[in-house]
Amino acid sequence: MTERVPLLDLQAQYLPLRDDILAAVTRVCDSQQFILGPEVDALERQLASMLGVRHAVAVSSGTDALLAALMALDIQPGDEIVTTPFSFFATAGAIVRLGAKPVFVDIEPSTYNLDPRKLAAAMTNKTKAIVPVHLYGLPADMDPILETATQAGVPVIEDAAQAIGATYRGRQVGGFGACGCFSFFPSKNLGAFGDAGLVVSNDDDMAARVRLMRMHGMEPKYYHHVVGGNFRMDALQAAVLAVKAPHLSTWSEARRRNGLRYARLFYRYGIAKDVVLPIEPDGRRHIFHQYVIRVAHRDALKHHLAECGIGTEIYYPVPLHLQPCFEHLGYRPGDLPESESAAKGTLALPVYGELTELQQEAVVSRIAEFIHAA
Numbered sequence: 001m002t003e004r005v006p007l008l009d010l011q012a013q014y015l016p017l018r019d020d021i022l023a024a025v026t027r028v029c030d031s032q033q034f035i036l037g038p039e040v041d042a043l044e045r046q047l048a049s050m051l052g053v054r055h056a057v058a059v060s061s062g063t064d065a066l067l068a069a070l071m072a073l074d075i076q077p078g079d080e081i082v083t084t085p086f087s088f089f090a091t092a093g094a095i096v097r098l099g100a101k102p103v104f105v106d107i108e109p110s111t112y113n114l115d116p117r118k119l120a121a122a123m124t125n126k127t128k129a130i131v132p133v134h135l136y137g138l139p140a141d142m143d144p145i146l147e148t149a150t151q152a153g154v155p156v157i158e159d160a161a162q163a164i165g166a167t168y169r170g171r172q173v174g175g176f177g178a179c180g181c182f183s184f185f186p187s188k189n190l191g192a193f194g195d196a197g198l199v200v201s202n203d204d205d206m207a208a209r210v211r212l213m214r215m216h217g218m219e220p221k222y223y224h225h226v227v228g229g230n231f232r233m234d235a236l237q238a239a240v241l242a243v244k245a246p247h248l249s250t251w252s253e254a255r256r257r258n259g260l261r262y263a264r265l266f267y268r269y270g271i272a273k274d275v276v277l278p279i280e281p282d283g284r285r286h287i288f289h290q291y292v293i294r295v296a297h298r299d300a301l302k303h304h305l306a307e308c309g310i311g312t313e314i315y316y317p318v319p320l321h322l323q324p325c326f327e328h329l330g331y332r333p334g335d336l337p338e339s340e341s342a343a344k345g346t347l348a349l350p351v352y353g354e355l356t357e358l359q360q361e362a363v364v365s366r367i368a369e370f371i372h373a374a
Contacts, residue, residue, distance in 0.1 A: 007311030012354035055207030062183025072209035134163035137289035254353030291351035
């Protein structure tokens, strides 16, 4: 019988750190300081150094990181924000919550990231920002994106929610544009024990505006210059993240090792020609938040693997331009064919750092079993 393989095993990461995490949580409980404060301040310094940026602003979630960043840029109703349709909902949801309009640019089929060659054609005099996504942990092609943004005089907000630790031409993602937004959702490579996020920037004014938005636009206390939001990080989350952050590079390398091992296994089992594997273009370091393949009969394969006790997930089955809540934007099936094709054929396999070689072999052998029977 095939060994059961979950899509993600958080216990395997937690147990070696359990004592340190419980000590950190106890420290916060004893302090009775639960919102912002010294734990959050220390985490911000730690992450700014780790990511190579001037400023790190801890917030309440990855979604709120995007929302605070857009608010800091004074995005208004009717403004247009150019982004990708193949991403988690928050990428576009944060835009629409401000009354702005997401303008979707199709993806590169090989990377699943926004296609820079199609960017300029989507921009108008209403374009106020570009939001590329470093999907699955693979950096978007930032040089041409930044060049187009500079020519148009609009800022770039990097949605790096899935990509902490990934690099583009030797630099950490998040620090290329006006700001970068990260998520610490528990399943992320660096995950909190609940919702938490981060906005990073090398721009002093941008960072100051995000901090202002984080606290209802308040500075000093009870004086409100703008209408912000409640985007503050809990001290408990900061304390947990501070324990886990020093291990991120090791965990990322383990995921990369597993990604390389999958490629070898697909070739060993003779099915590499039947499966589209992830790529890593020159100059980009993939940290494999997800290991995503593309196959024929994807839904049937997912069902087969589930019956074998192997966890998988579809990220994402419906591209954003075809979501019912965005029907008013006027997109129709066929408008963004690469995103629609990816939504129909992609499947994420287990890739967490503690995954064993035996477990990976079980995954690939079961995929080979399905393909050979088809």
